Amino acid sequence: MFTGKQEQDTGRLVTGENLAILAGSAILAIGYDILIAQPYVGVSYPVFIFIMLSVVYGNARKMLVKEWSFGWFLLFPLIALALTRLFFTNEVFRCINSIAVPILLVAHILLVTGNNSREWFCFGFLKEICGHLIVSPLRHVRKPFVLIGALARRENDIGSRSVWRKVILGIIFSFPFLIVVLVLLASADPVFSFYISYFLQEISIEEVVKHALLIGLITPMAFSFIWQLSLGTEPAPDTAGTRKLDAIVVISGLCVLSSVYLIFCSIQFSYLFGSFSNVLPSGLSYADYARRGFFELVAVALINAGIVLGVIRFTVTPGHRAALTLQWLNSLLIFSTFVMLFSAHFRMTLYEESYGYTYLRFFTHSFMAMIFVMLCVTGYKVWRAGINLAKWYIVIGLAAYVLINYVNVDTLIARKNMERFYRTGVIDVCYMAGLSYDALPYLAELTKASDPLIQQTAREQIILKSLKTFDSSNWQGYNLSEQRARDTLQGLSAQQF
Numbered sequence: 001m002f003t004g005k006q007e008q009d010t011g012r013l014v015t016g017e018n019l020a021i022l023a024g025s026a027i028l029a030i031g032y033d034i035l036i037a038q039p040y041v042g043v044s045y046p047v048f049i050f051i052m053l054s055v056v057y058g059n060a061r062k063m064l065v066k067e068w069s070f071g072w073f074l075l076f077p078l079i080a081l082a083l084t085r086l087f088f089t090n091e092v093f094r095c096i097n098s099i100a101v102p103i104l105l106v107a108h109i110l111l112v113t114g115n116n117s118r119e120w121f122c123f124g125f126l127k128e129i130c131g132h133l134i135v136s137p138l139r140h141v142r143k144p145f146v147l148i149g150a151l152a153r154r155e156n157d158i159g160s161r162s163v164w165r166k167v168i169l170g171i172i173f174s175f176p177f178l179i180v181v182l183v184l185l186a187s188a189d190p191v192f193s194f195y196i197s198y199f200l201q202e203i204s205i206e207e208v209v210k211h212a213l214l215i216g217l218i219t220p221m222a223f224s225f226i227w228q229l230s231l232g233t234e235p236a237p238d239t240a241g242t243r244k245l246d247a248i249v250v251i252s253g254l255c256v257l258s259s260v261y262l263i264f265c266s267i268q269f270s271y272l273f274g275s276f277s278n279v280l281p282s283g284l285s286y287a288d289y290a291r292r293g294f295f296e297l298v299a300v301a302l303i304n305a306g307i308v309l310g311v312i313r314f315t316v317t318p319g320h321r322a323a324l325t326l327q328w329l330n331s332l333l334i335f336s337t338f339v340m341l342f343s344a345h346f347r348m349t350l351y352e353e354s355y356g357y358t359y360l361r362f363f364t365h366s367f368m369a370m371i372f373v374m375l376c377v378t379g380y381k382v383w384r385a386g387i388n389l390a391k392w393y394i395v396i397g398l399a400a401y402v403l404i405n406y407v408n409v410d411t412l413i414a415r416k417n418m419e420r421f422y423r424t425g426v427i428d429v430c431y432m433a434g435l436s437y438d439a440l441p442y443l444a445e446l447t448k449a450s451d452p453l454i455q456q457t458a459r460e461q462i463i464l465k466s467l468k469t470f471d472s473s474n475w476q477g478y479n480l481s482e483q484r485a486r487d488t489l490q491g492l493s494a495q496q497f
Helices: 016-036 044-059 075-087 091-112 123-134 143-153 160-188 190-200 205-230 247-277 286-291 294-314 320-355 359-383 389-406 409-424 429-433 437-448 452-469 480-491
Strands: none
Touching: 016 044, 016 143, 016 205, 044 075, 044 091, 044 205, 075 091, 075 389, 075 480, 091 123, 091 389, 143 205, 160 190, 247 294, 247 320, 294 320, 294 359, 320 359, 359 389, 359 409, 409 429, 409 437, 429 437, 429 452, 437 452, 437 480, 452 480
């Protein structure tokens, strides 16, 4: 168990547990320097996450929650998202995951060590995560220095352990003097300077200083983060709001909204779904119709979901009849939202047929699919009050995000754009080249296109991509997607370029 609560008594600071924290912090700092502070980070990213989890588990082994909980469940999306650095090269997801992975990591650590004062499905828990991400690494940065000072001053131990401790401290403290002496002696004797230069010719002093400073910066921050876990936390008071909305007022408002939505849905059925038979409003093409009001429909769908949640959470139902009426009105609102989502999805599909497939359009489809699943759970909640929607929403959101990371978005977009190219002869080669390395086989396919301009542009983009591919030569940046791209480039005929 940690001994952070005895931090004021420096005489009791020098314990095995605290020294283990210091050693683990140094390991994390060195690991960060070697694995993360690199121009390219690939396989080293999940390795560092594994090291950090091992250090935290080792120091907090007596605090770990033994039974299965949501905290342990978070380990699966955490590892899955960390491994995307090895499997894929999508820059969009890399940017998002650089934020998502630390959040999941801290959330997992807080939950499995019992350091959360609020339940994981409460908004206050997100604030706790941010606090431990930003504040905890800085709150106790002086503690490792206090611990080292207490270790140096401790003289009441006898025996070999005390001797070895003093030997190690003496070696550490001698380094600054050693550097000064070496510089002076090298200046005084050319032969000595030659041998020193020979042994140090592969060592860059600038690099040594840079790595030392980084390790010296990360070590106390890692120590502070782990130390903060030892202080524990008190459960926060329950601040759940009381129900305040009158059922009659809510029913009246929902009736007005539902009547408008019924009219809108009837129009959607008559025009939008009739478009399968080429029945569109006069003067409107598929693309024009698709472009109009898409984001407005998504916004209304989100507003409707919020209204349903607010009604469920805050409405006072005085009797069975009022409760049943609210259930039917909420169900009607959810049904209308389904129609709007399907309408928005169909509009975007028409738009993609005319203008091609992109990240934003794919993510929009995915977002609407996630909202659809959440609305299904909400519909169940309307008639069965025994579930916690916040829990379901968080789990669905995590599952959806991990899934979209692993469906290989770049390959899907490239394949759909190639299918459209074979139908229409139109494609944005530069956009295809801007996709990750997984889209390279489709870009290579364009070098055989009948259009000379498309051929030439595809070849130029492949050459540029090949130069970028071979930049990441450090082992930390090894990535399977990039390796497949190398294999594809090697398989291409040199005569094509």
